[in-house]
Amino acid sequence: MPKKKPAAPNKKAKSNGDYQADSIQVLKGLEAVRRRPAMYIGSVSARGLHHLVYEVVDNSVDEALAGYCTEISVTIHAYNAVTVINNRPSIPADTHKTETKPRVKYALTGLHAGGTSDRSSY
Numbered sequence: 001m002p003k004k005k006p007a008a009p010n011k012k013a014k015s016n017g018d019y020q021a022d023s024i025q026v027l028k029g030l031e032a033v034r035r036r037p038a039m040y041i042g043s044v045s046a047r048g049l050h051h052l053v054y055e056v057v058d059n060s061v062d063e064a065l066a067g068y069c070t071e072i073s074v075t076i077h078a079y080n081a082v083t084v085i086n087n088r089p090s091i092p093a094d095t096h097k098t099e100t101k102p103r104v105k106y107a108l109t110g111l112h113a114g115g116t117s118d119r120s121s122y
Helices: 030-035 046-065 103-109
Strands: 072-076 082-086
Touching: 046 072, 046 082
Parallel strands: none
Antiparallel strands: 072 082
16 A cells, blocks of 8 residues: 655644734624634533523522522423523513613623622522
8 A cells, every 4th residue: 555645734824923913803792702602602512502501590590599589490392492481570671771772682682781690699
Protein backbone atom coordinates (compact mmCIF):
# COMPACT_ATOMS: atom_id res chain seq x y z
CA MET A 1 0.00 0.00 0.00
CA PRO A 2 1.35 3.45 -0.85
CA LYS A 3 1.93 5.82 2.04
CA LYS A 4 -0.30 8.87 2.40
CA LYS A 5 1.35 12.23 1.91
CA PRO A 6 1.31 14.48 4.98
CA ALA A 7 -1.29 17.24 4.81
CA ALA A 8 0.04 20.59 3.65
CA PRO A 9 0.05 23.30 6.32
CA ASN A 10 -2.85 25.74 6.18
CA LYS A 11 -1.25 28.93 4.87
CA LYS A 12 -4.44 30.97 5.43
CA ALA A 13 -4.44 30.45 9.20
CA LYS A 14 -3.67 33.63 11.14
CA SER A 15 -0.74 33.63 13.47
CA ASN A 16 -1.05 35.17 16.94
CA GLY A 17 0.62 38.30 15.57
CA ASP A 18 -2.43 38.89 13.32
CA TYR A 19 -4.87 38.91 16.24
CA GLN A 20 -5.91 42.54 16.57
CA ALA A 21 -8.64 44.49 18.34
CA ASP A 22 -10.73 44.47 15.16
CA SER A 23 -10.78 40.66 15.36
CA ILE A 24 -13.11 40.86 18.37
CA GLN A 25 -16.87 40.94 17.73
CA VAL A 26 -19.02 42.77 20.23
CA LEU A 27 -22.61 41.51 20.20
CA LYS A 28 -25.12 43.60 22.11
CA GLY A 29 -28.48 42.74 23.64
CA LEU A 30 -30.41 39.80 22.24
CA GLU A 31 -28.17 39.65 19.16
CA ALA A 32 -25.61 37.83 21.31
CA VAL A 33 -28.18 35.17 22.23
CA ARG A 34 -29.39 34.81 18.64
CA ARG A 35 -25.90 34.36 17.20
CA ARG A 36 -24.31 32.38 20.05
CA PRO A 37 -27.13 30.53 21.87
CA ALA A 38 -24.84 27.81 23.19
CA MET A 39 -23.02 30.41 25.30
CA TYR A 40 -26.25 30.91 27.24
CA ILE A 41 -27.78 27.43 27.36
CA GLY A 42 -24.70 25.22 27.04
CA SER A 43 -25.69 23.56 23.76
CA VAL A 44 -28.09 23.81 20.83
CA SER A 45 -28.89 20.08 21.09
CA ALA A 46 -31.30 18.23 23.39
CA ARG A 47 -28.94 19.06 26.27
CA GLY A 48 -29.62 22.78 25.74
CA LEU A 49 -33.37 22.16 25.60
CA HIS A 50 -33.18 20.29 28.90
CA HIS A 51 -31.27 23.20 30.39
CA LEU A 52 -34.03 25.61 29.31
CA VAL A 53 -36.69 23.40 30.90
CA TYR A 54 -34.60 23.26 34.08
CA GLU A 55 -34.40 27.08 34.10
CA VAL A 56 -38.17 27.50 33.72
CA VAL A 57 -38.87 25.01 36.52
CA ASP A 58 -36.18 26.63 38.66
CA ASN A 59 -37.83 30.05 38.17
CA SER A 60 -41.10 28.63 39.49
CA VAL A 61 -39.31 27.11 42.49
CA ASP A 62 -37.74 30.54 43.16
CA GLU A 63 -41.24 32.06 43.05
CA ALA A 64 -42.43 29.50 45.60
CA LEU A 65 -39.43 30.04 47.90
CA ALA A 66 -40.05 33.80 47.78
CA GLY A 67 -43.69 33.23 48.77
CA TYR A 68 -45.25 34.28 45.46
CA CYS A 69 -46.81 30.90 44.57
CA THR A 70 -47.85 27.69 46.29
CA GLU A 71 -48.36 25.31 43.35
CA ILE A 72 -46.17 24.27 40.43
CA SER A 73 -47.33 21.98 37.63
CA VAL A 74 -44.93 20.47 35.07
CA THR A 75 -46.42 18.59 32.10
CA ILE A 76 -44.27 16.71 29.60
CA HIS A 77 -46.33 16.34 26.42
CA ALA A 78 -46.10 13.43 23.96
CA TYR A 79 -45.17 15.86 21.17
CA ASN A 80 -41.88 16.87 22.87
CA ALA A 81 -43.12 20.02 24.55
CA VAL A 82 -43.13 20.99 28.22
CA THR A 83 -45.62 23.20 30.03
CA VAL A 84 -44.72 24.76 33.39
CA ILE A 85 -47.46 26.56 35.32
CA ASN A 86 -47.47 28.13 38.74
CA ASN A 87 -50.21 29.99 40.58
CA ARG A 88 -48.31 33.27 40.88
CA PRO A 89 -50.21 36.41 39.88
CA SER A 90 -49.78 37.44 36.25
CA ILE A 91 -46.85 39.50 34.99
CA PRO A 92 -47.83 43.19 34.91
CA ALA A 93 -48.87 44.30 31.41
CA ASP A 94 -48.70 48.06 31.96
CA THR A 95 -45.96 50.17 30.37
CA HIS A 96 -42.62 50.19 32.15
CA LYS A 97 -41.79 53.52 33.89
CA THR A 98 -38.49 54.17 32.12
CA GLU A 99 -39.05 52.14 28.93
CA THR A 100 -41.59 52.44 26.15
CA LYS A 101 -42.85 48.84 26.01
CA PRO A 102 -45.11 46.75 28.25
CA ARG A 103 -43.43 45.19 31.29
CA VAL A 104 -44.50 41.71 30.18
CA LYS A 105 -42.34 42.01 27.05
CA TYR A 106 -39.25 42.84 29.13
CA ALA A 107 -39.99 40.10 31.65
CA LEU A 108 -40.25 37.41 28.98
CA THR A 109 -37.69 38.55 26.39
CA GLY A 110 -35.27 40.93 28.09
CA LEU A 111 -31.87 39.84 29.32
CA HIS A 112 -31.48 40.34 33.08
CA ALA A 113 -35.11 41.49 33.42
CA GLY A 114 -37.18 40.40 36.37
CA GLY A 115 -38.86 41.66 39.46
CA THR A 116 -38.86 38.96 42.12
CA SER A 117 -35.15 38.48 42.73
CA ASP A 118 -34.85 38.60 46.47
CA ARG A 119 -31.47 37.71 47.90
CA SER A 120 -33.06 36.64 51.19
CA SER A 121 -34.79 33.73 49.42
CA TYR A 122 -31.45 32.13 48.56
